[in-house]
Structure formats: C-alpha cells, structure tokens
Amino acid sequence: MEAVLPFVIGVLYAAGTFLMLRRALARILIGLALLTTGTNLLVFTAGGVIRGRPPLIEGDSERLTGPYADPLPQAFILTAIVIGFGVLAFAIALAYRTLRDAGTEDTDELTNSEALPEERA
Amino acid sequence: MELFALVGAPFLVAAAAPLIWRLRGPLRAAAFVAVPAAAFAWLWVAPSGDERAELPWVTELGLRLVFELDGLSRLFALLITGVGAVIAAYTPSYFGKKREGGWFAAAVFAFMGSMLGAVCAANVLTLFVFWELTSLASYALIGFRHTDASARESALQALFVTTAGGLAMLAGLVLWGQAAGGYDLADLLSFDLRSHHRYPAVLALVLAGAATKSAQVPFHFWLPNAMAAPTPASAYLHSATMVKLGVYLLARFAPALGGTEAWTAAVGTLGGMTLVTGAVLALTTRDAKRLLAYTTVGALGAMLLLVGLDTPGAAKAAAAFILAHALYKAPLFLAVGAIEHGTGTRDLGELRGLAGRMPATCAVAALGAAGMAGVPPTIGFLAKEAALEAADGPFPEALAFAALGVGGAGFAAAAALVGLLPWLGRASARARSAHEAPFGMWAGPLLMAAAGAAAGLLHPETSLRLVSPAASAIAGETLQAKFAFWHGWNAPVMATAASLVAGAALAVRWDALRPALAAATAKPGRLRPEAWYAAALAAVRRGATVTVRALQHGKLRWYIATSLAAGLALALLPMLRSDAAGLSIPKAEWRVYELAVCALIVVGALGAAATRDRIFAIVCLGAVGLGTTLVYVIFSAPDLALTQLLVDTLAVIVFVLAYYHFPRALPQPPRRTILRDAAFAAAVGGFVTLLLLGASAQPARERISAVFAERSLTEAFGRNVVNVILVDFRALDTLGEIAVLAAAGVGVYGLLKLRRAREEE
Known part of the structure; x- marks a missing residue:
C-alpha cells in the first residue's frame, strides 16, 4: 500500500485543486477540506510509514525499542487536523454569512468588497 | 575619525535644520554656515598625507564604509564645503521668513553629507550608496515646490535618469569587483582590467552611470528641467557639485579604465558632443537660469572631453576646470537668484540697465562672467588655456580643439548675456522697480567669484594646493601643474582671442540670432532624447497596466490558479535541476483490504469533485475522511485515527447544517473550462505524487524523535x-x-x- 499512497494523495490534491477553481463557494469549501486531508497524509507518508508499531511504550519497558512509527510527524499532524477543522468551520461560517448578506455564493459576483449590502443589489 | 565627522556632521545639521530655522536673524545663518565653514577650514589645513577611516558595516557581505582623502577627493570636498558654506549663508535670505526654508536646508545638508561621502569613499559600494543618496536629495530639491506639477515631473525625470544610470554603474562595478576580487578602490585600480574580457562591458556600464549623472548627450535634458529647484539648490547641486560626480567617477577610474582607444573614443566623443550641444542650446533660451544650465551641460562635456584625452596635460586642465567652473558658475546662479529676487523676473529680454540698482549683484555677475568667458586673470582663463594646450595636436586632439573653441565662443556669448547686457544701457521697466538683494545673497557669491580671480592671480599656490594633487590622482602619476598667463603667440592664445571675439559678436547680435538658432536646433519629436524618455515612461506604464489587469482580475479562482501555478513553477525548477537520486516506488506489501481503503479515498475524492449535488459531495467527503482514518489505523497512528474520525464526523455535520441553506447548484460552465481546470488540477496532483516519490528516494535520515x-x-x-x-x-x-x-x-x-x-x- 505504501506504493499506492503517493498516487492516492495526488488524487486528493487534484480533486481539491479542481474544486478550488469552481465558482460556487459550497464547492470551494469541499475542495479546502480535501486539500487539508491530502496535506496531512502527505506529511504522514513523507515521514515514513510502518505497520503495527504505534509509538506507545510497552508495560515493562522504559523507552520505545525496536522499529517504531515516528511520533513527531504524528504529533504535528494531530495539531494540523484540529487546526484544519477550526479553519474549515470558520470558512463555512464565513461562506454562510456571505450567502446571507450578499445573496449569492458565486465568487465571480463577489468582487465589490467596498460596497454596503444595500448597494450591492 | 575626522573623515567620519566630515561626512556625518552635515547629516546631523540636516536633522536639526527645521529647529535651527526658528533662530532669528544672523544667528540662523551663522548656525548653518558653521559646519561647512569648519569642514572647509579643516580640509584646507589637513595634512596632505592620505587620510583613511574604516567602519565595518555588513561584515557577512563584506560591506564596509571606507573613506579616504587624496588630492582629487580633497579638491571636491573643498568645493562641496566651500560652496556649501556660501549656500548656507544665502538660503536664509532667499527664503526669508518662510517656514519651508527649514526643510530646504535639511535637504541641502543631507545632500552635502551624501556628496562628501561619495567623493571620499574608498570602496565602490560605499561610493554607490552615497551616489544614490545624492540622487535622492536632488529629487527632493528639484521637487521642492511640490504643489507645482511640472516641478514634480522634472524631479521624477532627474531621479529616473540618474538612478537608471546608477544601476548600470553598479552592475559595472560588480562585474569589475568580481574580476578584481574586492570592492576597495585600491583593489579595482590595481587590477589589470584593460586586458580582461569584461573591460568593454565595465567601461560601457560605468560610462552610462557617469553620463546620466553628469547630464551628457543624450541624457542632458534632465538638467535644464532641474532648474525647477529653488536657485540655491540649482547653484549647489546642478552646477557646482552633484553633476560633477560623473566627471569625478571617470577621473577616479581613468588610471585603470583609461589608456585605451575605446576610452578616448567613447569618453572624448561623449564629452565633445555634449560640450558643443550645451554651448549652442544655451543661446536659444531667454530664461537666464536655463541658459546657465545649458552652459553647465557644456562645461560638464568639456570636463569629460579632457578626462577622455587621457594625457597629463589634460588631467591638469580637467582639475583646473573643475575648480574654475565651480567658482564662476555658482556665483552666476546665485546672482540670477538675486536678480529674480530684486526684479521678479529672470527673462534676459526684460533686463537692461540694472547696474545702478543692484551694484553688488552686478559685481558678482561680472566677475562670474569673466570666469565663464575665460578672461584673464581668472582661473577660468588659465583652465581654458590649459585645455586648449592639451588639445593642441593632430587628430583626434584636433577635434577636441575645435569643440573647445566652439564651446569657448558659446560660453563667452552666454557670459556676456548674463554678465554684461542686463547691467548696461538704459534701465528697463523691470529694472526701474528693482532693489538690491540682502547682504546674505551677495556677500558669499561675491567672495566666491573673487576667489575665482584670486585663484588665477595666485596660480602657483592654487596649483600646489589644489590642482596638482587632483591632477596626479586623475593621471595616476605625480604631476606638478604649472600655469602661466602668457605663452607667446601660440594656437591656444589665438583660439581664446577668436572665441572671445566670436562670443561678443554672438551676444551683440543675439536678439536677431536667437529665434533662428532656436528654430535650427528644434528637432522633430522623434529625435528629441526627452521624447525617448517620455516613450520609455509610457511603455513602463502600459506594461504595468497590462500586468495589473492580468493579475488583478478580481476573480477568486484565477487568483488561486495563478498562485498555484507560480508555486508549482518555483518548486519544479529546483526539482528538475537537482541531481537527486530520482524517483523510487517504495517496497510494498500488498493486502486486499488496504487497496480497498485506497479505493475508498480515491472514489470519494473523485466523486466529491465530479458531483454538483452538494449533499452527495458531503457524503463523498465523509468517505474520504473514513478512508484516511483507516490509513492512520493501518500505519500505527491510533491518536491520529481517533482525531480524524471525530473531526470528520463533526465536519460532515457542520457541512450539512450549512449547505441546507445554500441555493441550488450554479449553471454548469462550458466543457472546455472543465477540461482546462481538470488538466491543471491533474498537474498539481501529479506534482505532489512526484514530490512524494522523490522524497522516498532520499536515503533514510536520522530521526530527531x-x-x-x-x-x-x-x-x-x-x-x-x-x-x-x-x-x-x-x-x-x-x-x-x-x-x-x-x-x-x-x-x-x-x-x-x-x-x-x-x-x-
């Protein structure tokens, strides 16, 4: 499966990029979520992967011994997953608010950043 | 240490200038004059041995501030502080009670410090920094009347022309410094560049810097336009000092760059053409200040011509002429400023019979004009004789001789137009209401103009203290310059006499000649260098408009695409160029359920991208999240798996809640757009895959974990x-x-x- 993961991640990036290039905010956000997941997997894979050796210290041992999964990328990715969700939630709220105020989710129409809501109509 | 004080003190005065301006009466002038006068006195008595001061600046880059004071630097530094002291005394009277005078003084003193730094720099990078600082000061001073659009435009023009040349010069100096292995003047001058293959490029680039700064053809147009500056600035920057920086640069480099046919041909031709152009154009304008500006252009050309001739005699003439020009041109400018102050005009056609009303200014103008025309006993006469003597020979000197003769006639005519005609005859309407300028506006200029005559009369002393050391630095060997008022009936004397007669004739017939001369020199638009400048500027503006329109199109998705494409290009280049081990597909164990997980992610991602149904897209996103969770489970990351599962569940819920309110899908874009975006997306995905395969081809690293x-x-x-x-x-x-x-x-x-x-x- 290690051999396939780079291609899987490539597909995630391609799908995410394609969605980011859409006009509708709703699809752009899905693309953002895919890119976030893809990036986490990218870091995970680039750090090297191993089966069945989680970085947990056994009951009678004082330290990690033998081959083990690298804990550092995992710690980074854990942070990244949580922050990624925070960003996504904020983006969704922003899109929702934009839709309510501007009446459209079409980014091609969301070009007049200076105008007040009542002027946009 | 003294050199740091010399360069630094004017900057301190500049910082305090707006405060000093609040002082009353003579105290104000005295406070301004103190620093340049003290610096002048120190330079005058300074030991003749070469002073040196050094300060590390950015040591990592090998940048140091290095200052040295040799004969050439000292001559320039004396001019800068001497003329500077006169300007400092003149400025308070010129501006009177106006508040803005303080800012003007600040800019003038900042310029003084920059200029001193430039001529004392013994490291070419130090030189470049101060060189550009003088351009900035000049910009501020030309555009000083900033409510006037044409002044702003002239300031910008001067800035663009001189800094473009400055950049070319920097490129040339870097090429030279790389070859020589150091950026100190000593490194550059001791390196044998003439036989190096970079010599033509360095020569051309350095020449570009000198030609723009010293307003040589075809860059001469900025200097007359710079007359938008207040008169003290015109006298100081645009005649006596800054514009001579180009001459200084070439004189400084003459020992290393000169001595070749290319040098003589390029520098000499440039100077000769500029000399004739300036002398002729001077006679086409009635504005006294522009007239003087054109003669400055011509004089700068003469200096370049002499530096280009590259003989000991020419070096002596160049050093003498640099001194003479500052001593007559600055007083003339200041006299014009006083005339404008007293009569409200500087139109030569309206000025007649002023002598009785403004006797002191008349004396300044007459003495200055004597220097410009080259009348004995001024130093101007001696410099002109020396120049003609240096050019007295067969081709190519003969050409220089002719150019100097024509230029001399032009200068003599211009001198008569400014120094004689406005003062003689019956008083014109303007002259009748004229009043003499205040003491501060004529005392300094008179002193300077008188110094021009004194320098001629006391020429052995002048030569010993000022001209010989500077000429030695230009020639690269020790010279003892000797001057004399009478050499017998030789060619230079004949030429001087002839040019004086021709000048007088031109001045007398000027009213009739001027329109004809103006018409003859008015070139069609396409041939005017100023039109080239305008065209270049317009091209830059068009290019900027096109670029901004292309990049700032206001469409989010194109911003994303542009950013991604630029990032991709930047990342791909080093990847393609690196000689890394290439790509490798990791050794793999194949298990069916793992492939099923991969398939789940791939199908989910493609489904989310393909569908226009929002709820189905969220379902696909959930599938991708589930598959990712399983990847973390398989590869020993239980914490990640737990977090991913939790976050993904939450994300799906939030998406559904939000998208419940979203409108139906937007209309489908054309098929072409979809294919284009898909191709671009595939490129991004492919790049990421390549990146990962490349990463796994790298040898295993030691883990910091x-x-x-x-x-x-x-x-x-x-x-x-x-x-x-x-x-x-x-x-x-x-x-x-x-x-x-x-x-x-x-x-x-x-x-x-x-x-x-x-x-x-």
Missing part, C-alpha cells in the same frame, strides 16, 4: 509518546493551537450572532 522515545517515560511519565510530545515537550505549540481554535470559535460565533443582531434592527 529518538530523544522523545528515550525520555518520554523517564522524564515526562507518559507511555503514549505522541501525547507526551503534544502536552509536554512541545506544550507551547499546543497552547498556540488552542488559541487558534478559540479564535476560530469566536469568529464563527461572531459571524452567526452578528447577523441576528442586525436583523433584529
């Missing part, structure tokens, strides 16, 4: 190493993460709640 594996239990008392890293070893990161989450939470709350508050209104 060993420390965590070792100490997790013994020092932090935790068996789950990932958790220990997060809450102990890198707890500060986690605190930051929590802060980001809290900010996002507040943001979401605000976005949802504020809407309600407004709707209630």
